[in-house]
Amino acid sequence: MNIVEYRDHFRKTLSSKFKILEIDFIFKSIIDSFFKFDSTLMALNPSKKLSKRQISKLNDSLFLIKNNCPLQYVIGKAFFLDFEIHVNSNVLIPRPETEELVLWSIESLTNGNKVIDLCTGSGCIALALKKNNPSLVVKGLDISRKAISLARKNAKKLKIDIEWLIADIVNFKEEESWFDLVVSNPPYVHPSEIINIHPRVLNYEPKIALLTPKNDPIFYYKHCIDFADKSLKKGGKLFLELNPNYYKEVENQVQNANFSEIQIKNDFMGKKRMLSAVKL
Ligand SMILES: C[S@@+](CC[C@H](N)C(=O)[O-])C[C@H]1O[C@@H](n2cnc3c(N)ncnc32)[C@H](O)[C@@H]1O
Structure with missing residues (x-):
C-alpha cells in the first residue's frame, strides 16, 4: 500500500467522526511524528510505498483515534505555548x-x-x-x-x-x-x-x-x-x-x-x- 492509499483509508475510516481537514491534520501529525515524513511528501511522492512495520504502526494509531484516543497521546507529545x-x-x-x-x-x-x-x-x-x-x-x-x-x-x-x-x-x-x-x-x-x-x-x-x-x-x-x-x-x-x-x-x-x-x-x-x- 502506498502513502496516498493509506491516507484515503484513514479518511474513509474516520469520516463519520471528523471533518476531512481534521483527518488530514491527524494523519500528517502521525506520519511526521512516527516516520519524520514531512507534509509535502504526499504531494511530491504520492506513490511512496509503506513498509509492513509502518502500516502496522498506522493501523494501531487509526484504531486508537477511531476509539476517541486524543491525538496527543497517540503521538506522545503536545504543544504548550x-x-x-x-x-x-x-x-x-x-x-x-x-x-x-x-x-x-x-x-x-x-x-x-x-x-x-x-x-x-x-x-x-x-x-x-x-x-x-x-x-x-x-x-x-x-x-x-x-x-x-x-x-x-x-x-x-x-x-x-x-x-x-x-x-x-x-x-x-x-x-x-x-x-x-x-x-x-x-x-x-x-x-x-x-x-x-x-x-x-x-x-x-x-x-x-x-x-x-x-x-x-x-x-x-x-x-x-x-x-x-x-x-x-x-x-x-x-x-x-x-x-x-x-x-x-x-x-x-x-x-x-x-x-x-x-x-x-x-x-x-x-x-x-x-x-x-x-x-x-
Ligand atoms: C488538572 S491536572 C493539571 C496538570 C497540569 N498542571 C496542567 O495544567 O496540565 C491535576 C494534577 O493534580 C495531580 N493531583 C491529584 N491529586 C493530587 C494531590 N492530592 N496532591 C498533589 N497533586 C495531585 C494529578 O496527578 C494531576 O497531575
Missing part, C-alpha cells in the same frame, strides 16, 4: 485555558522570584514560567510519581532546571520556603459533571487529574489556598485555574483566608476561568 512536551496517559493534556493562566501569572513575576506549581502533571506550567524567566526558582509538585517522572523528562529535554516534588497537597508543608507565587490547575471536575465530558477526555485522561471527591467540589482548591496562605510571602500572589461552575465557592474560600485584591478573569471562551489574589 511555544514549546513541545511529552505527554502520556499519566498526565493531563495541557489546555489553552492553562496557557492563559500562565501568561497572566507571568505579569506578576520579577527576577529571582520563588514559585511553586501545585498539581504540576506534565510540568507544563512550571516549565513555561521558568522558560520565560530562567532567573526564577521554580518547584513543581504532584502526587503522581509517574507524572513527576514525565515532568522531569520534559525538563531534561528542554534543559530547564526545576525541583520536582512527589507529594500530596493535602498534607504538604514547606516550612523553610517563602514563595512569591503559588500557581495551580488542580483537579476540578465534580463527578456530577462527568455527563458533560467528552469520551476522549473521560476514557483516556487520568481520573486523578480530573475528578474531585463527590462530597467536596472545591476540595483541591481548599488545599491549594491553605498552602498558599501558609507559604506565600506578604504581597505574594496566588493564581488558580477555576472550574467556572464553582468559581464563586473558590472566591469565597480565598476571601475567608488572608488574601486581598481578588480578581476573576474570563478565558477565551468567556468563562470565569482564572483567579488571582494577593497575600496579606
